Amino acid sequence: MARHDARNWHDFTEMIGLLCLVSSILIQHGASGQRVKVEPEVLSYPGQTVTLRCAFPDSTGTQLTMVTWIYEPKDGERINIAVFHPNFDPNYPDSPLKGRVSFSHNPPDMMSPSIQITNVEITDEGKYICEYATYPGGNEQGITYLVMLAKPSNSASVTTVTAGTKPVVVARCMSANGRPPAQITWVTTANGNATSKSQPSVNNTVTVSSEYLMVPTPKDNGIDITCVVAHRTQVKPERFPMNLAVQYAPLVSIEGDDNNWYIGRTNVALTCQATGNPVPTSVQWKTTSGVTPDTVQITGNVLKVLKVDDNINTTFVCEANNSIGVGRNQATPLLRDTPLPQKGPTTGTIIGAIIGVIIFLALIGTAIALYRKFRDRKLGKGPPKYKPPPPNKTNGSIGMLNTSHPAVAEDRLLQNQYYSTQSAEPVTDLDAYHEDDDCGETVKEHYYAAAPSGWDEPGNNEVPAPYVHTGTEPQDHHHVSNQNRGDSFMSSAVFV
Template sequence: MVRRDTRNWYDCMKMIGPLYLVASVLIQHASGQRVKVEPEVLSYPGQTVNLRCAFTDATGIQLTMVTWIYESKDGNRINIAVFHPNFEPNYPESPLKNRVSFAPSRPNLSSPSIQITNVKISDEGKYICEYATYPSGNEQGITYLVMLAKPTNSASITTVQAGTAPVVVARCESANGRPPAQITWVTTANGNATTTSKPGTENTVTVSSEYLMVPTPEDDGKDITCVVAHRTQVKPEIFPLKLAVQYAPQVAISGYDNNWYIGRTNVVLTCQAMGNPSPESVKWKTISGGEIPDTVQIAGNELKVLKVDDAVNITFVCEVSNSIGMSRDQVTTLVRASPLPPKSLPTGAIIGAIIGVILLLAIIGTVIAMYRKHRDKKLREGPPKYKPPPPKKTNSSGGRQLDTNHISMDEGRPLQDQYYTTQTAEPVTDLDAWHDDEDGYGEKGTEHYFSADPSGWDDPGDNEVLPSYMHTGTDTQNHQQGPTVNRGDSFVSPAMFV
């Protein structure tokens, strides 16, 4: 652990050392640069330019004298203005004499700025404001005067003929600018540019650029743009141009479909031509040099056959010319006895159509199957899975019910010996006569009545009385004869064995 900490401390010291050295240099430089000037001043020819200078902190220092020095690009230094508090300002002989002066006219050592009137391009260079101090010695600040001259820009196209050697097809120029302009090209044409510079007027620079390429007919009319960028311009100046390549006409005959048959009418051949300059003339003739058939009409670049016959079974030639040259194209028309059969659909198209139909049917079948599956699923779900409890048996329910009031509950008795009653299809309507019968099942004054209750009875007086048509005991074979009922009387059907 101790060895690791020692190694980390050593690495940190190795990094801090160079940083401390750089910081020391910067601090010394900052403390020594007490002459404040503008790093760069821009100006145009004929203007008045001010070059400012000041000593920022003179504490403990005695300012003795200030001198402005001009240093040209070749390194020569010339004193152009000197000021001592005990003397008048002095302007030694220099190219700027009578155009340079302190501002204000009676300067002071704390801010000895100068101005130059009617500046020229040759005034461009390095201007040094140098103080003589005690006890520090000389201290200085440097200002670069950059002279600007707005150039005159232009671009042009050179008309060329199609060929096989590179030629100049466009030129672009930025004349009399300072500093020199930058020229670039933007185009889809296959070529390259060459740029040259030469001195302009009053120490300016003229920049010229040429675009070279091997011109082809396909390059005619293509876009090419010259872009000039200069420090005096807010944005680059753009010159859009179009290439001009001259070439002989390119000719092609259209309209022949290889189905000229005897009797066909109004077929047309068209002579299509492109060229630069535009084609001047179009001429139709036969390859044999013979006369044009009488059934043929010529109108400019169109040849029209009014009615096809054996006379037009020849080769037609179209010749087109311009100032560059002449070009031609020809077509041989074959006259048939009868028209060609209509073209059938290509095998590929038929196969594609069949595959498309199969895919469509497959999609439809899939949709139908999904629909049916969804429908069957809904049907299988049916009513809710909850099953309500069975209804309680009431005395008013009809139908075939087990007559529990008159059936022995002995578990050993066979099921077939148990009897069920059925509700009669025709209700009893003559109950009064039965109630008046002395041989009835009830006494006078006591009411016994039938009901549609599943037991067959609802007698509040005596629930033990059996109806006359039910047998008693264990007799399971003999059936009681039902009563004789006259037409119009009420009746009860005999018991049924189930």
């Protein structure tokens, strides 16, 4: 058992060593391959001259011995197309590109051995390898893919079909002679499916065709359908908008039959409406009995019953024709002795309408009121101002107005009609003379509403005691007390 385990361990270590060696080789090869700089992909059209670039910018510690360009077709073997050795002239082996391929510089540069291909063809597409022979590292290479482009010719069309029950092709789209193959998609609300196929075309190009299949119905006629072709040579996909063309026999409907055929009714009209693709060529009325009553008049697609009587007890048939077929519809009057009750608005409907009108008028009134309020504020119109009462002739001064009203306070302050009880100077800041309780209802105003009587008279230096207003502020009046005289009076506030 121990010998068997030792052998397994030996095999395991050898396998690990081998894996490490392979990894090291792959890493070195990848690192060395990156030193050859090429373009991953180059695009070209037939007849152009294309340049395939190659460079070895950092050759420190490496001797560049020789460079070879190799062509590898998509389906085929590698072929040397250009070789350069510093000690010899450039060489161009036999290949499909001989005579059209050459080094870009003459003499070639080992550090930048790019090549040119003139009059490129679609068959030149493939892989091009720039390979350096170096010492001591060995061969290093870079790969460029030459992609040949050919702008396709795109087209689309609808197919006129007849409504039926089996899937048919209703539209076709084609992208011819393109390289690489184009991509075709469909945009439509029609209920169908698309099928696409590609096939080789001239000069190794590809033609892609697509068909849209569906079960056509009359309602599909005229539906939008768009073919969208995307190709590498186009800045944006090319779109082909179309409309489906579905032919169908006429569809006939009769208008005017209200099922109210009462005896004695006059001038009842039935109108025959017919649609179809192609447009119906004829529309005619007839009866199942083959006999048209004398009281019936037919004008075009309109059948008019002059008077309803027992002779009208038949079936009227309208037929329309086009190249696809015939469509028909019929109306059979059900005679009545009395007319059907007329349908009108119910009491509930009327009441609901009245309530709706009332609510609507209320909303209009509210909107007008809000608009007026907004307009007054915007124009600077505030609440009405107080008009102070005339001065009291007895004591030579006026009582205090309700100066806590903002309109009154602002008006009198502008007129300098408040005077300090300390200095008899005009008051300019009413807030400094207000004392409000927590609820803002008791106000003590320590200033005069007008200059004291005789203040401006010579020798009169006595400053009367201030008026003190206390109490709950009313909207139209309040009491004012004179502390010197001990009397009181009512001072009215007048709006203007």
